Amino acid sequence: LAAVAARLETTGDPDILVFDHVRTHWWGRGGRSEAADLLAAAGLETFSVRESPQYLNLFLVAWNKAYRRAFFQGHGLQYAPGLYEDAPVTYRSMVLAERIACLDRIGVEYRQRRQGAITKTPGRRHFEIFPQYEGLFAFLEQRPDLDWARPLLLERALDHMLFVLAREDRVRPADRGDFYREIRSFHRRHLPEGGFPEPDGWRGVEMRLLASAPYASYAVARTLRDLRAAALGGQRRVARKASETALRGWYAVQSKRPLDPHLAVYSATHHRGVSGDPAAIYEKAREIAPHIRGVWVVREDAVDALPPGIDHVTPGSRRYHEVMARATYWVNNVNWPGTLAKRPGSVHIHTHQGTPLKYMGADLLTKPGARHGFDVPQSLRRADRWDYSLVAGRHAERAWERAYPCHFTSLRTGSPRNDVLVGAGPERGRAVRERLGIPADHTVVLYAPTRRDYRKGG
Known part of the structure; x- marks a missing residue:
């Protein structure tokens, strides 16, 4: 504030003084504004936008400026209700001002909430x-x-x-x-x-x-621009980009159709097959909600190992984009790709892959070794799509909610894949012991370790 007051005095009480800001993202990265050079170039001189129209490119918000009170009130400047309310006041004041000054100094830390x-x-x-x-x-x-x-x-x-x-x-x-x-x-x-x-x-x-x-022509022009940029990377990249663009268009078309209330899509462990908690939910859904059709997303190299009768799509295919656009229910134990949008009315269920005993999500921000090669902000943006997080117990609930500070609801359901252990009668236990050759008087401990995030290779 002292620097603002000093610059106002030096420049002879201008109508507007614009100062700089620093943008700090929630994961810690930040930097000065793109207008830093423009602010520095102004020096101690005052100007009008008519003389220097490039200053209309300054960030159009309310909080990077000091307005002379008589100027602001004299022109009846008011912020209207609604979104984007900064823009008209900023532009109106900038073209009305006869004398504008700049301060090449950070006055605001613009903290970006996640x-x-x-x-x-x-x-x-x-x-x-x-x-x-x-x-x-x-x-x-x-x-x-x-x-x-x-x-x-x-x-x-x-x-x-x-x-x-x-x-x-x-x-x-x-x-x-x-x-x-x-x-x-x-x-x-x-x-x-x-x-x-x-x-x-x-x-x-x-x-x-x-x-x-029309919009169709505009969308095509944007696509051609992207393809031209991709051409700099070689013909293979161009072909892949063209294919991806066509599929995105198909996905957009399907996204305009209503959600299918009888369609659920499942995936487990990066599309490696029918397994884990999603498989348990899929089997139970077939029993108690037979009107819900379940489709699995499975990698091409895992299709041959699927159980008989499993309806499936392969990632990136035309039917994959159709199913992902129209399914009301999404069930997965890892995050879906960021290219997929969550539509209003759809229900995303995240099952995780067990009890969290290592650093995950936002906890990795302070653990550079453990997060090597892992994009935390992108991971949390994908987790924003969750509606429900299935948790094995209170420890898991607290750990997941801390690691993924999103708007999902935690459901203390336990791990669905463990129902077979919890609900099994004595005869199941005896059959397993006989198959594995374990005497009846021996104690069995199931040891299922997680990856060691402090060791290279896990």
């Missing part, structure tokens, strides 16, 4: 960006003296909307066509006569597409 941010929660709320920007342009309609700013702000608004469209953690695949049509409509309403200078590169292509192309 969960809870609405901007990283997919859903229809992200459509609120459109009324926010409509409010900004309604203001501009009343201010012909700011006509010079309209092309600049339209480019910034479209850039922001297209950024949101491209983010998988904001606009769901099923909503992207509608979101794109809203962008096109906004572009058509507010494009000035004669257009405006198009940005270079891909952004310029996007602007031309907005003027004439």
Whole structure:
């Protein structure tokens, strides 16, 4: 605050002072903002956006600026209800300000929570960006003296909307066509006569597409851009990328269809076959919920070992993407791939692979040796999809909830695969002893060790 006050005095009480911030992610990594060089370049001079339009690229939030009180209130600046409320106030104030100053110093530590941010929660709320920007342009309609700013702000608004469209953690695949049509409509309403200078590169292509192309054409253009980038990696990579892109398109199409309430998908130990807790749940479901059709995801090299009559799909196949898009129930003892989205109404059940006796999930953040080659943030993002975590007991419940701080519900069911031990009668025990040659008066200890995460190779 002392540095802010000193810079305000040095620059003669400007309308706005912009300062820097540092972004700190929940797993510890951080860094200065992308605007650091821009802030440094301003030095001790003041400027207006009309003179220096590049400063519209500064982070459009409320908390990296000090506003002169009389300026803010005199122009009636107010934050509207809803999401993306920072944008119109930021842009309106920046074009109104006659004197803007910068402070090349970090004033805010922007701590990124792992969960809870609405901007990283997919859903229809992200459509609120459109009324926010409509409010900004309604203001501009009343201010012909700011006509010079309209092309600049339209480019910034479209850039922001297209950024949101491209983010998988904001606009769901099923909503992207509608979101794109809203962008096109906004572009058509507010494009000035004669257009405006198009940005270079891909952004310029996007602007031309907005003027004439439906969403299907836009999606194809994005795909071609990705393929062109992939071509730099060689023909094999291009072919693989083309195949993956086609399958993603098929997955997106299937995701628009209703969930199948009678379809469950199972996997165990990275698709290695029918085993573990998912297998126990699958067998019990066949008994007590025969109307639920179970499909297993199994690697190609494990298909031949499947029990007879198991309906299955192989990862990456066309039917795999269809099943994953439409299944209401997902059951697994490891995480599903990050490319799969959790649809509203689906139920994800995570069974784990036993009792946690080593470091897992977020606990690995302080154990660099144990997490070597393991992406903790990605693992937790995948765990965000869990609805239920099946736990063997109170110890497991506390360990999993600490290691995976997500929004699932823990169910103290025990391990389903152990039901065969708990529920077996004396005759099962005698049959096993006879088969293994264990005398009746001997005590049997089942020893099932976990991997040693302090040893190379486990």
